[in-house]
Amino acid sequence: MYEVGQILRLRKKHACGGDTWEVLKSGVDMRLKCQSCGRVILIPRDKLVRQVKGG
Secondary structure: OOOOOOEEEEOOOOOOOOOEEEEEEOOOEEEEEEOOOOOEEEEEHHHHHHHEOOO
């Protein structure tokens, strides 16, 4: 589905204003890194699928 290193654009912006995220880990929970500020988050895969913009 989503590969490690892939850049995703999400519908909702991060608090820093960035909306692009790099996939660090894939699985049931996805680890993402904000491309603007470097913050790392862990998000369930089913929630991420709904948040990704443009397919």
